[in-house]
Amino acid sequence: MNKGKGKNKYQFRKAHGGLSIVAFLILMALAGVCLVYFMATMAEYVIQTKLAAEYRSIALMARLYDAGRQAGQEENLWSLLDTEGREYLIRSADGDVLHQAGVATCEEEGRSVYLMSLPDPIAIYKDTRYPFLYGTDRQEIFLDVPALFRFLRQNGSESLDLLGDAAFLYDDEIPAPHIEVSVSASEPEIDDYAYGLQIQELTEEQRAALAKQGGSSFIHLPVWMGIPVADGSRIFLAKAGLELKISDLSVLSISVFIFLGLGLFLCVLFFFNVISRIRNQRRAMKMYFTDVITSGHNRTWFLYNGDRMLRKRSNASYTYAAVHLVFVKYRTYVLCHSVSAGEAILTQIYRSLERHLGKKEICAHCSPGEYALLLRVSDEASLKERIRGILQELGAVDPNHTFTYQVGVDLLPPERDRNGKIVRRRLTDLEQAYNNAGTARGTLESKEDTGIAFFDSALAEERKWQDQVEEHMRTALEREEFQVYYQPKYDPQTHTLRGAEALIRWQSPDFGFVSPGRFIPIFEKNGFITEIDHYMLSHVAADQKRWLDQGLACVPVSVNVSRAHFIESDLAEQIRDLVDSAGTPRDLIEIELTESAFFDDKNALLETIRRLKEYGFAVSMDDFGSGYSSLNSLKDMPLDVLKIDAEFFRGENAGERGEIVVSETIRLAQSLHMRTVAEGVELKEQVDFLAEQGCDMIQGYYFAKPMPKNEFETKMAAG
Ligand code: C2E
Ligand code: MG
Numbered sequence: 001m002n003k004g005k006g007k008n009k010y011q012f013r014k015a016h017g018g019l020s021i022v023a024f025l026i027l028m029a030l031a032g033v034c035l036v037y038f039m040a041t042m043a044e045y046v047i048q049t050k051l052a053a054e055y056r057s058i059a060l061m062a063r064l065y066d067a068g069r070q071a072g073q074e075e076n077l078w079s080l081l082d083t084e085g086r087e088y089l090i091r092s093a094d095g096d097v098l099h100q101a102g103v104a105t106c107e108e109e110g111r112s113v114y115l116m117s118l119p120d121p122i123a124i125y126k127d128t129r130y131p132f133l134y135g136t137d138r139q140e141i142f143l144d145v146p147a148l149f150r151f152l153r154q155n156g157s158e159s160l161d162l163l164g165d166a167a168f169l170y171d172d173e174i175p176a177p178h179i180e181v182s183v184s185a186s187e188p189e190i191d192d193y194a195y196g197l198q199i200q201e202l203t204e205e206q207r208a209a210l211a212k213q214g215g216s217s218f219i220h221l222p223v224w225m226g227i228p229v230a231d232g233s234r235i236f237l238a239k240a241g242l243e244l245k246i247s248d249l250s251v252l253s254i255s256v257f258i259f260l261g262l263g264l265f266l267c268v269l270f271f272f273n274v275i276s277r278i279r280n281q282r283r284a285m286k287m288y289f290t291d292v293i294t295s296g297h298n299r300t301w302f303l304y305n306g307d308r309m310l311r312k313r314s315n316a317s318y319t320y321a322a323v324h325l326v327f328v329k330y331r332t333y334v335l336c337h338s339v340s341a342g343e344a345i346l347t348q349i350y351r352s353l354e355r356h357l358g359k360k361e362i363c364a365h366c367s368p369g370e371y372a373l374l375l376r377v378s379d380e381a382s383l384k385e386r387i388r389g390i391l392q393e394l395g396a397v398d399p400n401h402t403f404t405y406q407v408g409v410d411l412l413p414p415e416r417d418r419n420g421k422i423v424r425r426r427l428t429d430l431e432q433a434y435n436n437a438g439t440a441r442g443t444l445e446s447k448e449d450t451g452i453a454f455f456d457s458a459l460a461e462e463r464k465w466q467d468q469v470e471e472h473m474r475t476a477l478e479r480e481e482f483q484v485y486y487q488p489k490y491d492p493q494t495h496t497l498r499g500a501e502a503l504i505r506w507q508s509p510d511f512g513f514v515s516p517g518r519f520i521p522i523f524e525k526n527g528f529i530t531e532i533d534h535y536m537l538s539h540v541a542a543d544q545k546r547w548l549d550q551g552l553a554c555v556p557v558s559v560n561v562s563r564a565h566f567i568e569s570d571l572a573e574q575i576r577d578l579v580d581s582a583g584t585p586r587d588l589i590e591i592e593l594t595e596s597a598f599f600d601d602k603n604a605l606l607e608t609i610r611r612l613k614e615y616g617f618a619v620s621m622d623d624f625g626s627g628y629s630s631l632n633s634l635k636d637m638p639l640d641v642l643k644i645d646a647e648f649f650r651g652e653n654a655g656e657r658g659e660i661v662v663s664e665t666i667r668l669a670q671s672l673h674m675r676t677v678a679e680g681v682e683l684k685e686q687v688d689f690l691a692e693q694g695c696d697m698i699q700g701y702y703f704a705k706p707m708p709k710n711e712f713e714t715k716m717a718a719g
């Protein structure tokens with residue numbers, strides 16, 4: 001189990017366009033408000049200017065009345081005032097009508113209103129018959145357009161008054177849209193669905209008469225204005241008319257229409273844009289998440305969805321398993337058949353895996369022949385059983401072939417808090433878990449058969465160690481942290497020193513004293529072993545030279561040379577030059593080839609051995625008997641020394657049968673003119689037995705363990 005960064009890096013922002021739509025609607029609303037405000041300001045300006053002009057005319061009438069009344073000419077005034085053609089009345093302070101001209105449709109109570117061009121407020125009275133223009137509490141004049149239009153629609157015939165003469169005008173030039181009034185010979189009617197003012201169904205004569213009058217259509221809105229007279233004891237009320245050109249209303253309606261049309265158009269445009277963006281993103285995401293070979297899901301999809309699934313609260317109590325499944329011989333299959341046949345098999349495998357999935361389980365094809373699964377697990381044993389079942393089915397995808405699969409598993413048990421309570425997986429990183437499963441699968445790589453491996457803490461530790469070693473190895477080499485230990489080889493007959501093997505040790509400031517078993521296999525894998533071999537050879541050669549110069553009785557020292565090194569075709573020359581440059585006699589250096597070396601390029605190996613011998617180096621085969629091909633190798637290799645593996649002297653091998661094998665090996669070596677060295681000898685009986693069998697040398701704890709060079713110097717000095 002592993003904890004990740006707590007954040008799924010495969011995060012996608014799904015395009016849903018919600019924010020853009022909201023922003024767009026807000027913009028549209030703002031534009032609408034601005035338009036309405038602009039229209040309202042314009043309309044107010046027009047109304048105020050017109051009413052101010054009316055007020056001036058009515059104020060003149062009021063002054064005329066006052067002047068006539070003061071001169072006692074009140075009765076003669078009426079005919080003069082009537083010439084104005086306005087309806088008016090004079091009321092006493094008590095509300096009694098003292099005089100009236102025309103129909104008094106004036107409300108009782110007025111309101112004071114400020115007109116833009118006048119310094120003082122004026123009194124405005126609503127017309128009871130057409131109450132669309134009036135003063136508000138905020139001392140402003142207000143035109144109730146919706147009420148006016150409603151009235152025009154509902155009171156066709158009465159509207160004639162309101163529409164005035166011009167209502168009968170028929171004007172072909174009025175551009176649509178405009179307010180349409182259908183007028184029959186007797187009564188006009190505003191059409192519900194039309195926009196323009198158009199007088200229809202007029203007789204020809206009516207049309208001709210109206211056309212002669214010219215001018216444009218207008219609506220005549222009455223409002224009354226009151227001016228105090230007779231020192232404030234009376235009020236002079238006259239009907240003012242606000243004439244609004246129908247064309248003004250048309251401009252208004254055209255603007256609204258254009259605005260609405262434009263808004264609608266933009267809305268539609270925007271809507272399609274958002275939809276296409278969403279669709280494009282969905283398409284791109286589908287491509288991003290689809291595996292091109294199997295048309296199933298790919299690795300990105302697996303990690304994205306798997307992480308989300310694992311982190312769900314409802315899945316917190318389940319143990320999950322990240323599974324890394326590899327179809328081992330995919331490339332060989334493609335080589336023998338074709339890419340398309342191989343891909344068909346991969347698709348079949350994918351479909352088969354899909355069929356095995358249960359609820360809340362996923363799978364994906366990550367790379368050719370590599371599959372990822374996220375399975376729900378009750379326990380390890382049943383998971384193994386289940387995977388075996390899956391593998392069995394996969395083994396039969398192609399009846400003509402036996403396929404091999406390797407499976408690595410990393411278990412993800414539920415996460416718990418300090419009190420042991422199951423908590424939601426917030427930090428689980430599926431990518432890490434999948435990688436762990438891959439690491440576990442990697443341990444099966446050397447095996448031929450189908451197999452399952454689980455990732456555990458030991459494997460994790462091993463990986464960590466490998467990383468640390470790889471991180472430190474170069475500096476360790478530069479700082480000479482690697483030391484040469486010498487393990488003496490003794491003559492079993494005389495118990496005298498006959499040789500030694502150089503064995504590496506790592507004295508690390510970070511890890512302490514590290515034995516070769518912990519780092520040599522890592523170096524063999526990553527190739528660093530060749531540098532180590534050079535290092536050891538040059539140190540041993542230098543030591544030998546120094547000891548020789550000191551007059552010590554030097555013995556041949558064998559140096560391990562890894563199989564990886566044999567890839568280099570001039571290895572023999574490298575060794576020769578290195579030893580020569582140290583000034584060490586070549587017969588003091590022996591080369592040990594580990595047995596596995598014989599699995600590599602045999603011809604190259606043979607050639608290198610031949611040349612090494614030609615240059616005067618003894619060559620030995622290390623760990624003879626620990627692998628199955630060693631006998632066969634003996635046949636071809638012109639070796640000098642056979643090192644009998646330590647395993648022969650341990651545990652069950654050490655019995656009578658073991659002794660027979662060892663004695664026969666010694667005899668075999670003798671017949672092939674090879675010397676023998678027995679490794680790992682710890683007991684006196686073994687030494688005696690080997691001496692009896694004619695073994696040439698013994699390297700083992702019985703005589704000495706590997707030791708630092710100064711100790712070995714002492715041993716040499718003792719002889
Ligand atoms: P090897 O070359 O077969 O070396 C013999 C190993 O057996 C040594 O282990 C030695 O300490 C151990 N040994 C010898 N006698 C006894 C005994 O009586 N009892 C027991 N229990 N062990 C005994 P060591 O030093 O740990 O090395 C392990 C292996 O690491 C070596 O096996 C060799 O394959 C590799 N190695 C060591 N040094 C080098 C090196 O410088 N280069 C390369 N390429 N490989 C090295
Ligand atoms: Mg060795």
Ligand code: MG
Pocket residue numbers: 622623643645646679
């Ligand atoms: Mg050995």
